[in-house]
Amino acid sequence: MSRDRPRTRAPRRSPDERRAQIADVARAIAVADGLSAVTLRAVAKRAGVAPALVAHYEPAMDVLVARVFAGIVADELEEVAGLAAGLAPRAALEAIIATLLGGARADVTAVWVEAWALGRRSEALAAEVRAQMDAWAALLRGVIEAGVATGDFSVDDAGAAAWQLLGMIDGLGAQALVRWGGAGERSELLLRAAEGMLGVRRGG
Amino acid sequence: MSRDRPRTRAPRRSPDERRAQIADVARAIAVADGLSAVTLRAVAKRAGVAPALVAHYEPAMDVLVARVFAGIVADELEEVAGLAAGLAPRAALEAIIATLLGGARADVTAVWVEAWALGRRSEALAAEVRAQMDAWAALLRGVIEAGVATGDFSVDDAGAAAWQLLGMIDGLGAQALVRWGGAGERSELLLRAAEGMLGVRRGG
DNA sequence: GCTCTTATTGATCAGGCGATCAATAAGTCG
DNA sequence: CGACTTATTGATCGCCTGATCAATAAGAGC
Numbered sequence: 001m002s003r004d005r006p007r008t009r010a011p012r013r014s015p016d017e018r019r020a021q022i023a024d025v026a027r028a029i030a031v032a033d034g035l036s037a038v039t040l041r042a043v044a045k046r047a048g049v050a051p052a053l054v055a056h057y058e059p060a061m062d063v064l065v066a067r068v069f070a071g072i073v074a075d076e077l078e079e080v081a082g083l084a085a086g087l088a089p090r091a092a093l094e095a096i097i098a099t100l101l102g103g104a105r106a107d108v109t110a111v112w113v114e115a116w117a118l119g120r121r122s123e124a125l126a127a128e129v130r131a132q133m134d135a136w137a138a139l140l141r142g143v144i145e146a147g148v149a150t151g152d153f154s155v156d157d158a159g160a161a162a163w164q165l166l167g168m169i170d171g172l173g174a175q176a177l178v179r180w181g182g183a184g185e186r187s188e189l190l191l192r193a194a195e196g197m198l199g200v201r202r203g204g
Numbered sequence: 205m206s207r208d209r210p211r212t213r214a215p216r217r218s219p220d221e222r223r224a225q226i227a228d229v230a231r232a233i234a235v236a237d238g239l240s241a242v243t244l245r246a247v248a249k250r251a252g253v254a255p256a257l258v259a260h261y262e263p264a265m266d267v268l269v270a271r272v273f274a275g276i277v278a279d280e281l282e283e284v285a286g287l288a289a290g291l292a293p294r295a296a297l298e299a300i301i302a303t304l305l306g307g308a309r310a311d312v313t314a315v316w317v318e319a320w321a322l323g324r325r326s327e328a329l330a331a332e333v334r335a336q337m338d339a340w341a342a343l344l345r346g347v348i349e350a351g352v353a354t355g356d357f358s359v360d361d362a363g364a365a366a367w368q369l370l371g372m373i374d375g376l377g378a379q380a381l382v383r384w385g386g387a388g389e390r391s392e393l394l395l396r397a398a399e400g401m402l403g404v405r406r407g408g
Numbered sequence: 409g410c411t412c413t414t415a416t417t418g419a420t421c422a423g424g425c426g427a428t429c430a431a432t433a434a435g436t437c438g
Numbered sequence: 439c440g441a442c443t444t445a446t447t448g449a450t451c452g453c454c455t456g457a458t459c460a461a462t463a464a465g466a467g468c
Contacts (some may be wrong), residue, residue, distance in 0.1 A: 130382055195400050217445095
């Protein structure tokens, strides 16, 4: 009951354990309340530890924030990549779009938007944002190139198309944070737009 | 040279003048350094006035921030609407996309992204974001409906398509903040995507 | 059980934020 | 010229942020 106020000194842990705990706590805060809620004191409080200890393990908070962002986003990428792995290009495209716009991912999208905004003032975060965008674009480019190879897609520059598709996905996801038409309708329309961009033969 | 430190009391102005000056200064700060840089003290400093005076005219800073956001975005909307006013649906679509993604609008896009993020913590701003998104969607819906009427476009739900298109534009604009392929290529691909979504007969 | 390494902490600094209020001074009106 | 309205200010409060450092105590190894 009175456990939340740390009257007692936090139990001594190995640096690795403590580091891991801090990372976990920071991530939980980011998902729940946004990247900007990942502060020295918030992390310390939730970890049941003095603020100075967090500062000890994380000498610069913006680096921690950048790492938290990277972790969240990379996990989602991995999940989606696994999902699309065995599928044919058209099916993979559909699966990716449906998954990302399916709703229930609003928290990750919020993290993206906030990272974009905060990245203007944190070089560490900005660099990580660029890296994660690269990774996503690479995934999409792979799918598009596969589709070009099979003849499903017809596009000159797969890399450019991948960036474009990524932008469209991000934009619609962000929009969903504020206003939602039905999720089904959203992915349906985006799929048609993507097909138009990728030169899919309609009804194929 | 030493004018930036206001050794002397600011000249007395009529409330309307002062209000207008504060609004102007706040807007300039937002465009240059982002919405989150619009603080009581920053506005006061740049206006050459004591912080308390700004607080006097703007009892709640988040309301000022929301108003600044609305002003910036509404002006852009008006500009683009005027641009598309006389054009046929296809040409209007092209003009809107080319203008918004043409580059040189990175500052406005940054304001959008930041408003999205900050809106999570400022109800005043969130409401304004919703209102401005509504206005943009209405503009796009008008163009789409006109296109459907002329037979240029073929789409079931013009409203849904408008939201979708808006999301795509926002996403690509935001993406351009971080990474840019050529601007020309960007609008070209988006146009194709939009055509796919709107059911444009290719080569028409 | 004693020693010694080190994980942990309290205190504190320097800075930023929004907001409030009595005091001041600049004009305006009689 | 004097009185009065009010635009403007300085001082201050309370809260937040990241960061630093000497002091403390927990636990491992001998």
